[in-house]
Amino acid sequence: xxxxxxxxxxxxxxxxxxxxxxxxxxxxxxxxxxxxxxxxxxxxxxxxxxxxxxxxxxxxxxxxxxxxxxxxxxxxxxxxxxxxxxxxxxxxxxxxxxxxxxxxxxxxxxxxxxxxxxxxxxxxxxxxxxxxxxxxxxxxxxxxxxxxxxxxxxxxxxxxxxxxxxxxxxxxxxxxxxxxxxxxxxxxxxxxxxxxxxxxxxxxxxxxxxxxxxxxxxxxxxxxxxxxxxxxxxxxxxxxxxxxxxxxxxxxxxxxxxxxxxxxxxxxxxxxxxxxxxxxxxxxxxxxxxxxxxxxxxxxxxxxxxxxxxxxxxxxxxxxxxxxx
Amino acid sequence: xxxxxxxxxxxxxxxxxxxxxxxxxxxxxxxxxxxxxxxxxxxxxxxxxxxxxxxxxxxxxxxxxxxxxxxxxxxxxxxxxxxxxxxxxxxxxxxxxxxxxxxxxxxxxxxxxxxxxxxxxxxxxxxxxxxxxxxxxxxxxxxxxxxxxxxxxxxxxxxxxxxxxxxxxxxxxxxxxxxxxxxxxxxxxxxxxxxxxxxxxxxxxxxxxxxxxxxxxxxxxxxxxxxxxxxxxxxxxxxxxxxxxxxxxxxxx
Numbered sequence: 001x002x003x004x005x006x007x008x009x010x011x012x013x014x015x016x017x018x019x020x021x022x023x024x025x026x027x028x029x030x031x032x033x034x035x036x037x038x039x040x041x042x043x044x045x046x047x048x049x050x051x052x053x054x055x056x057x058x059x060x061x062x063x064x065x066x067x068x069x070x071x072x073x074x075x076x077x078x079x080x081x082x083x084x085x086x087x088x089x090x091x092x093x094x095x096x097x098x099x100x101x102x103x104x105x106x107x108x109x110x111x112x113x114x115x116x117x118x119x120x121x122x123x124x125x126x127x128x129x130x131x132x133x134x135x136x137x138x139x140x141x142x143x144x145x146x147x148x149x150x151x152x153x154x155x156x157x158x159x160x161x162x163x164x165x166x167x168x169x170x171x172x173x174x175x176x177x178x179x180x181x182x183x184x185x186x187x188x189x190x191x192x193x194x195x196x197x198x199x200x201x202x203x204x205x206x207x208x209x210x211x212x213x214x215x216x217x218x219x220x221x222x223x224x225x226x227x228x229x230x231x232x233x234x235x236x237x238x239x240x241x242x243x244x245x246x247x248x249x250x251x252x253x254x255x256x257x258x259x260x261x262x263x264x265x266x267x268x269x270x271x272x273x274x275x276x277x278x279x280x281x282x283x284x285x286x287x288x289x290x291x292x293x294x295x296x297x298x299x300x301x302x303x304x305x306x307x308x309x310x311x312x313x314x315x316x317x318x319x320x321x322x323x324x325x
Numbered sequence: 326x327x328x329x330x331x332x333x334x335x336x337x338x339x340x341x342x343x344x345x346x347x348x349x350x351x352x353x354x355x356x357x358x359x360x361x362x363x364x365x366x367x368x369x370x371x372x373x374x375x376x377x378x379x380x381x382x383x384x385x386x387x388x389x390x391x392x393x394x395x396x397x398x399x400x401x402x403x404x405x406x407x408x409x410x411x412x413x414x415x416x417x418x419x420x421x422x423x424x425x426x427x428x429x430x431x432x433x434x435x436x437x438x439x440x441x442x443x444x445x446x447x448x449x450x451x452x453x454x455x456x457x458x459x460x461x462x463x464x465x466x467x468x469x470x471x472x473x474x475x476x477x478x479x480x481x482x483x484x485x486x487x488x489x490x491x492x493x494x495x496x497x498x499x500x501x502x503x504x505x506x507x508x509x510x511x512x513x514x515x516x517x518x519x520x521x522x523x524x525x526x527x528x529x530x531x532x533x534x535x536x537x538x539x540x541x542x543x544x545x546x547x548x549x550x551x552x553x554x555x556x557x558x559x560x561x562x563x564x565x566x567x568x569x570x571x572x573x574x575x576x577x578x
Contacts, residue, residue, distance in 0.1 A: 057355075057360065057363075058355075060354055060355035060363065061355045063354075064351075064354030064355040064356075067351045067352075067354050067370075068348060068351060068352055068565050068566060069565055069566065069568055069569060070569075071399070071569040071570055071576075071578040072395045072399075072570075072578050073344075073374055073377060073378050073381075073394055073395055073398055074378070074395075075578055076347075076351070076374050077371055077374045077375055077378070080351060080354075080367050080370050080371040080374065081367075081371055083354055083355075083367050084364055084367035084368055084371065087360060087363045087364045087367065088364055090360055091360055091361070091364070094360070104360075129569055129578075179578075182577055182578060183578075186576055186577055186578075187573065187575075187576050189573055189576075190573070190576055295355065295356065296355075298356070299355070299356045299357060299358065300358075302356075302358070302418070302419070303357065303358020303359060303362075303419060304358075305477070305479050305480055305483065306358040306359070306362075306419050306420070306473065306480065307358055307359055308476070308477050308479070308480065309472065309473045309476025309477045309479070309480025309481075310469075310472045310473065310476060310480075311476075312476045312477045312480070313471070313472040313473070313475050313476040314472070316475065
């Protein structure tokens, strides 16, 4: 449905301008906010950057779930630093989206009333401490694979935000691996927690790359515009190839009996995630969708008096400084 | 009480304040009114937990029985904690959290200013590092208290209610006892009572800008920094904070 909408909007743009725009992208130039761009390019980027920003914000919840229970002061400090980074990523990404003519408050409202989505992974719960390691290692690991190519995306502000975000994410992935390694090499109970995390989060992590190429509706135009650099299946395969040896290194059982090295392809074969579960989660029926959105709505509603109060004070101060001049 | 016993109590008071307040502030993660506040709250909690590692690390060293900062944080019960009652009270709304932060930061910044001149070099070094972070905490909490106190009618009302609720927990910061007398004699730390005038001057100025009224009463709850009587809230906080260490003792994390 969205692909159809993109097509009809593209048809309204001046063909000459469109051709010149495509030529700039093909030549590897960056598109900046003041440059002419097709309406659908703008719209797609707002959707994509906005969803990415929302994911950073909602992603605070499953990790925040363990901050107060972190088992050591160092782990608590690392987790706080990580969550603070995620909120910071949200901030740069909202700023990048704002250059396209949408405000952060508008994007927030679209998140809160369900018009915009965030990454499906954050609709899964964090149930044991090892999940915090697994979120860093698998979830941020998958995010990095998605985001590294986006450092070369055609829209300048998004590309620059991705360069910063990727640097911090690779630190997150390393600390996650270190945390889960401690668990995998720990007591039998800790090892059980690590195995439970990998078993539960493996398929949701694979789903982070989006539906299979056969079913993905946004791909073709986005690839031509360099908003998307690789197909979902290419990135998913890269993740599997990178992660399977790490699971083996940790001495954990593989979470999917279908994982096997395929000599001919030079890649691991694996079982596809259950896409009906993915589409359920996208539709709002994941294990945590209702609670996550309720938590964000509550934070926003409960905070209204704070935002109003600080704005009112800022106006008074501005008025007082004008009066003093 | 020997000097080392008193020194240990002093270090626990410093470290437990930062630990418990850091924990409380971290409870906000993902739930604050605006993204910048999520970042600032996480940053404040992170600083406080970092300071805890230093204070409780030194406490373990002084205690001399091989306990780490983690052992001290995660394996003591309520009666062993030496934090002010102020830092263990629940967060309440954002206004109360920031008012509590301000009332603590004002004391903390003055206290650290003195500790930077401590006769104990380790204390002076921790204070030196922490004071830079706390200067920022105070700037932010004071600005927020002013902004919300002098904001809308509702924000003003909520901030006054927060101040009224928290005020009876302020006095404990200035109650001196034999531990403090020993610290003063050793040149390690100032007498808490001697900080009150500077504190009053600072908070009076900020709360006036915030158009808030300081309650008349000087009544102060006590029992946190001596460990004699904490609030009911601390036990619940520890239940959560210490759970993994208690449920799976002897593990490496």
